[in-house]
Amino acid sequence: MQMNEPDALFGATRRIGPVILDLQHISLSFGGVKALTDISFDVRQHEIRAIIGPNGAGKSSMLNVINGVYRPQQGDIIYRGEHRKNMDCYAAAKSGIARTFQNIALFKGMTVLDNIMTGRNLKMKSNFLLQAIYWGPARREEIEHRKKAEEIIDFLEIQAIRKTPVGRLPYGLQKRVELGRALAAEPEILLLDEPMAGMNVEEKQDMCRFILDVNDQFGTTIVLIEHDMGVVMDISDRVVVLDYGKKIGDGTPDEVRGNQDVINAYLGTSH
Amino acid sequence: MNISFFFEVLIGGLLSGVMYALVAIGFVLIYKASGVFNFAQGAMVFFAALTCVGIMDKFGLPLWLAIPATVAAMIVLGLAIERVVLRPLVNQPEITLFMATIGLAFFIEGLAQLVWGAQVHRLELPIEDVPLQYLADNFNIIVSQFDVMAAGVCGVMVLLLSLIFSKTKVGRALRAVADDHQAALAVGIPLQRIWAVLWAVAGIVALVAGLLWGARNGVQFALTFIALKALPVLILGGFTSVPGAIVGGLIIGASEKLAEVYIGPMVGGGIEGWFPYVLALLFLLVRPEGLFGEKIIRRI
Amino acid sequence: MNTATATTAAPPPYLSVNNIEVIYDHVILVLKGVSLQVPQGKIVALLGANGAGKSTTLKTISTLLRGERGDVTKGEVQFKGERVDQLTPNELVKRGLSQVMEGRHCFGHLTIEENLLTGAYTRSLSRAQLKESLDKVYHYFPRLKTRRTSQAGYTSGGEQQMCAIGRALMAKPSMILLDEPSMGIAPQIVEEIFGIVKDLNSKENVSFLLAEQNTMVALRYADFGYILENGRVVMEGAASDLASNEDVKEFYLGMSGAGRKSFRDMKFYRRRKRWLA
């Protein structure tokens, strides 16, 4: 991986593919609270799809539905042509959906490296007895995955904190490590929940670059929740807007920017 | 099946359950206030009871004077625990605090026997532990009047504490503390003072439990073991609920007695040691936070 | 800004942090002598990259550091002319200094309203006064009102952030330490939050020390700013001066000579230029 080389990036071409994930008429409520009401939208291969909306609109809940943390009461999820009523976490992970969380959900007691290695767990095959003996295949496997993890560490420029327990890291770095953990799974779809919260502009720029590179380089499809409109408008291909659990807009950044409902509900007049 | 015998077992169980609840309440208080599972509660019960009879024996004071003296001792103990043990451990993981209370238990046990000696004492409360004549004569059901009184005391305590927790801002503050020490400090809840008060109150509750249990079993080291009887009550009722302690106590008491009498003989008896735990465990499978406990929030 | 008292002579610092040094876990040196002042009735912004030590500075001031195994090994903190680094957080809140912690820290099992009510713990208020304070917070954050009976643990990230800010306001402090208030908040609410800050500042003369990543907004509202890097203050000055400083523009505002650049057009990772280290 040589993403640090700008030339490599100029050459890459982004090709938006067919719909890979289609959400149809999703409704989700908790007791009396309606978090999502009849929401449908789709995600195409290779695209960067943003979800925006005011606080409590149901954005995070949407991601939770996509990867099976929440089970919607209604609706259909079609992922790679397969219909399902809902996902379950394990199946989602297995089929290539990885994510980051709004309230950082790193494993606090583990080092950065270990956290990133956990992202590769689904790719590890040797059983626990072999691992206990740590000989032969288990050892080779561990080293091979360690290499991948190190590539990600290099990519995210967090070499220096490799062996630091994540609990000690400042907020912004934790966000980056979490991205690393998701990337380690080499996902097909990457769900990012406010990856740039708590970062300054410079760090956001870096993060954007990471996201764009992942998208370019691996063709990873990205679903992104972000409150920084600058970021959303600059890097996403299409944007869904939610408000009070309802979809109020969907389209290219420019379309959304012009949508009066969206302006009223979310963007305000200053944008 | 003999119906009156069944009722006798049931009532006996319910009343024992009240006695368990008495100890469980002490746990609840501490858990509510700090999210700490206070392993030293049993030791505190022992310490309180022993101090009370110790004062009576050594200084020849009557019971009604020994009790306030012991209350004072328990308050001092509560303050000391806060200052020396809890304050430096603010915001530490629960397991660390739990462990500290184990150290505390050793300390208190050693202290109690160091000060008051190792021998067993008797403790006579003004109310005798004999069957209520009326019930025995008319229904052939034996219910000890002592137990009835204990139930009354327990009821009053539950009522009082529930009121404090539900009607005052301290109650709310306690729940806040149990959720997040740091944030509680940040909003200005005087954690230290609250803890000190709560431990002192838990000490007084321990004294009540110690007096009742001590009158029943003798004041001896084994009083520390009754904590083991209170645990299933606690998990069944929920760690954070005072009414839960009493409801849990009744359920555990009744079912353990019924099980020992009706199932015990089939398997060789002595099942009271584990039966309440297994029962509570099965119950938790349905409600992982106990009957009235706060639901554990697992969300990302 | 409080124009009535504004004179040319610098007002005595309301809060002053003198040369503090902080070590975590006995070995990790995080602050290497940080000094800063907040004059009464001013808004001071604390800027810096991830890990610069902003949160640590705020926690040192509010003495919440102890709970995280951090030690202040040098320096002192003064609030209203009194040394406060040995006080408990409770005493500080009573003296009028409140902190909104980074990462929300709501009481998950309490409802939103109960969360807000705990905020008023240090004040003994009548029912009516309490209601009034609550209404004020609900007025600032209407979203909270609709969720007032939900357990905070089940509300959305932004709602929790609002709850945390609202909770601090309930104590009616005269000085607020705000740690990343805009994090996870929708843009127009961010504006509103800063509006509230300005409002409290000018109407009730509340002073603010805010650690903020959204430099653009922060400098717009602040009077004064400090830039922290690797546990040291590397630059300080009036907000307007900082905003026009070329380096600050480049690193913190994302603007180069030609104005704002699109995020998509960033083709290079930043080779961080630093004042120090």
Add this chain to the structure above:
Amino acid sequence: QAEQFVALPSYRVGPYASGGSGFYGGMIDYFNLVNANGGINGVKIQWEECETEYNPSRGIECYERMKTKNGGASLVEPLSTGIAYGILDRVAQDKVPMTTLGYGRSDAANGKVFPYVFPLITSYWNQAAAMIKYLGDKNGGMDKLKGKKIVHLYHDSAFGKEPLPVLEALSKQYGFELIKIAVAPPGSEQQSQWLQIRQAKPDHVILWGWGVMNSVAIKTAQRNGFPREKMLGVWWAGSEEDTIAAGDAAKGYTSMTFNTPGNYPVIDELRKKVYAGGKGNLSEQTRIGSVYHMRGLTAGILWTEAIRTAQEKFGKGKVMTGEQVRWGLENMNIDEARQKALGAFGMFPPVKTSCDDHEGSGAVKVQQWDGKKWNAITPNWVVGDKALTRKLVEESSAKYAAEKNITAACAK
């Protein structure tokens, strides 16, 4: 001058501290008395205590630490079944004789298999047999036991189950119904057990309890209106600690004992020579002559007598090795005349040991609590069916020998 070193892995904290302090207090008091009187033919006794907390692991450490000290320990008494088990093999290897007064393995009475273990005076099996004998006598003859109901209320552990073979065999033999009711340790709650007992309406309740279980049993019996006179406890349920804790409820309660309560010249001497000089081991003088204290005194007497016996064979005024003391323990004969000389006539049954019989007696008494103190209610020592228990001893020790590959033989 050389001293005879003995090891006391004692416990003075924790749940059993009251018993431990009384028992070891008695032993130490007696050693002090012996030393004050010039020792055993001039050889003073030297002892060391080590806190075990009644915990096997710590007990073993104590034993290992003390066994080589001061030229080697020549006797040990852990007063804890768990610790006794833990050092059972070790004492044989190290040649340190261990006494287990009234507890531990009953089959250790067979000295051919357990050369270094001495369950002196009486074992659980003989006690159980004696209990039935007593109950038979009380009912007017063993044949009167037919059709009677006896409840065995026991501590649900190895300890409580130990007498079952004896009781079961006797129940078959004499035709009484044996109802076994277990109490889950520690036994601080027994309502259900006593309701069951009330339901069964037994003629007697044998209380095979330990620690808090005893006082709770007595109390709960009272709560359920069961007469205490019909309760017969083991000797671990027959001390002041058990009855005082139960308060008035204990009045009339009976238990077994192998010490006759009362005052003895040796105790008077103790007060004069030891306590008057401030060297008494008990912190409360009221406990002098209490059950545990007297049991400790008895142990002290047996130990000194064993050493004395050994000296007679191996040289008076010399320090005996563990092996030599073992011989002494195996060849003791404390008859009534000797007891008189010791000022302890009747305090414990006469003891005569041999290689076949490490127990040396098997006789016990029954005592009753009158609300203030214990009184013996059997004038003579009660002995049960020793043929039966002997058979069990043989069988069980043979099994142990087989498992351990030991060839049974008397040590020289």
Add this chain to the structure above:
Amino acid sequence: MFYRETGQFKTSYEADGQILPIRQDRVALLATLAVALLALPLLASPYMLSAIFIPFLIFALAALGLNILTGYAGQLSLGTAAFMAVGAFASYNFVLRIPGIPLLLAFVLGGLCAAMVGIAFGLPSLRIRGFYLAASTLATQFFVVWCLTKIGWLTNYSSSGVITAQKMEILGYAFDTPARKYVLVLVVVALMALLAKNLVRSNVGRSWMAVRDMDVAAEVIGFRLMRTKLLAFAVSSFYCGVAGALYAYAYLGTVEPEAYNLDLSFRILFMIIIGGVGSILGAFLGSAFIVLLPVFLNILAHGLALPTSVASNLELMVFGALIIFFLIVEPHGLARLWQIGKEKLRLWPFPH
């Protein structure tokens, strides 16, 4: 200045993944092992071997087991002694009933039995968390001991429910002296510690820690909660089971079920908390602390010539106070103190 890793660069991930990446540490560990295995059996007194080192190692093994469950997988358990009991009584029965079975195989089988019991009692952990689970694990403790006293077959119908561990013989070689027993225990414990270290630094270990730190996130990443938790219960119980068997065979000899009581469970728990939750080294340090401290205090109290009842109670109080003291100084246990000490040494003589 003498504890520096300067100049030691890792050229491969393999080298970096070593158990002890710093050369000094490796040398020190090997030296310790060599001394423990070669010198100690010859030099140490039988007392040290049989009353200190053997229980120290056995408890360390049990603590290791508990640490896997509690420290790594985050499931607080108060039933450790029960698993030890299962291991001991099962091994006893294997040796008794299968003539000629190799002793070590019997230990392993005993451990496997414990693992199965562990899995059974681990099932509730899928729903129950925290102290609720901890209190529930007491069910294991009481139930297992109850079974052992009730089911005569398990104790070969010995009248009192006591078992006598058979002679330890491997390939005709009898392990009957303290030194021999010690060597056997040491080898078993060292091997199992190595395996445990391997486990916790590979994917299984990470899955445990992930579940411990945040189980919802672990699930999202693709760890299966049920499998992970049950595996932790199984492995942990296996370790405890083997430790229990060693406790019976190499230490106690004759054992009643009561020897595996709640008290023992708590002692093991102290060990991991004092030593360091989630650290292999911590299990050893904790075990040393809990085994040695009472002995040390006891000897100290003797030296002061206090009346024994005072001394004993003071001992207990000091023990309790020291636990609290250590927790305040370092909540993460001795292992962390050790680490901090090393970090300080690395910086020495410059303060920072």
